[in-house]
Amino acid sequence: MLAGEYSHNIDPKGRLTIPSKFRKVLGTEFMVTKGLDKCLSIYPESEWKRMEEKLREMSLTTNQVARKFIRFMLGSAVEGGLDKQGRILLPQPLKAYAGLDKEVVLVGVMDRIEVWDKDKWEQNQAHDEPNIELLASEMEEMGLSI
Amino acid sequence: MLAGEYSHNIDPKGRLTIPSKFRKVLGTEFMVTKGLDKCLSIYPESEWKRMEEKLREMSLTTNQVARKFIRFMLGSAVEGGLDKQGRILLPQPLKAYAGLDKEVVLVGVMDRIEVWDKDKWEQNQAHDEPNIELLASEMEEMGLSI
DNA sequence: CAATAGGTGGGGGAAAGTGGGGAATTTTGC
DNA sequence: GCAAAATTCCCCACTTTCCCCCACCTATTG
Numbered sequence: 001m002l003a004g005e006y007s008h009n010i011d012p013k014g015r016l017t018i019p020s021k022f023r024k025v026l027g028t029e030f031m032v033t034k035g036l037d038k039c040l041s042i043y044p045e046s047e048w049k050r051m052e053e054k055l056r057e058m059s060l061t062t063n064q065v066a067r068k069f070i071r072f073m074l075g076s077a078v079e080g081g082l083d084k085q086g087r088i089l090l091p092q093p094l095k096a097y098a099g100l101d102k103e104v105v106l107v108g109v110m111d112r113i114e115v116w117d118k119d120k121w122e123q124n125q126a127h128d129e130p131n132i133e134l135l136a137s138e139m140e141e142m143g144l145s146i
Numbered sequence: 147m148l149a150g151e152y153s154h155n156i157d158p159k160g161r162l163t164i165p166s167k168f169r170k171v172l173g174t175e176f177m178v179t180k181g182l183d184k185c186l187s188i189y190p191e192s193e194w195k196r197m198e199e200k201l202r203e204m205s206l207t208t209n210q211v212a213r214k215f216i217r218f219m220l221g222s223a224v225e226g227g228l229d230k231q232g233r234i235l236l237p238q239p240l241k242a243y244a245g246l247d248k249e250v251v252l253v254g255v256m257d258r259i260e261v262w263d264k265d266k267w268e269q270n271q272a273h274d275e276p277n278i279e280l281l282a283s284e285m286e287e288m289g290l291s292i
Numbered sequence: 293c294a295a296t297a298g299g300t301g302g303g304g305g306a307a308a309g310t311g312g313g314g315a316a317t318t319t320t321g322c
Numbered sequence: 323g324c325a326a327a328a329t330t331c332c333c334c335a336c337t338t339t340c341c342c343c344c345a346c347c348t349a350t351t352g
Contacts, residue, residue, distance in 0.1 A: 001220075003220045005221050005222050013330090017308080084332065085309085087309095111202075135214060136182055136215065139215050142211075143204075144200045154299075157300060158301075158302085163299055165299090227341090230343075232299085235341080
């Protein structure tokens, strides 16, 4: 399972080191794509397959919302490769979407890695953490006991 | 079951000794994550599995509340490894969240361990203990009789 | 009071992250 | 079609962080 938060830098050549803890889970085959809330998502091959399946089911319903969502997810997807130092090269459009510059935060979220611009991540944190007890109680209503 | 309260120090290298009483219950596999009320929570593997399952179900619904909460819980979580001295290394983001510096208090709470900044813990105690009878009666109103 | 167990601290080797030179490949422009 | 430019990726070097090991200190126990 992917978890944890790591601050890394995109170097002048546009390369980003994947934390070694994550590399062990990711393997060599993975997908980089636009994520929700203006971050990037990196899915291990297996998880990606699972999602593709889901999206495939949805597309059968051929409603416009699903079509748009699928375009969003798949349109931006790129197969990732690691260099021998464990780094990926981020395509310009993806960097632009997530507003990535130099300092980024890599966050393990269960089945994927999210890549955030550091400032944006910290702003979100600052915004959400004061309300986390409220969030927690909503989660409890949804059936989670902590 | 985890119970009791221990004062320990985080050493200059950021390491925290887990009380040996707790180690016996924790085993070698556990998760450290942000808890409510600005403390850290350490869950034994079994407890964590239970929560993970719940979170995974919810993540499918992809509603924003769940997404934020999962980021909160997992984003910062780390798999615990104890060194040969029975210590964990606390990542900076977790220390920052709980305001941990040097003196901390480890509290056994049923199925998890909470880690508090010592000052904060004592303040909370000082604040809550005089009112504990009131708290108890509030609990009773909620249907929780002891 | 010795002996043991638990907690604290630091040295040092190994691993991870960072950055840059430069070769190989692809893309671009004439 | 070919040279120039850009891109990608391998390699090496440096720095930082992690984690093993050992040593010491303190409290508890026989």
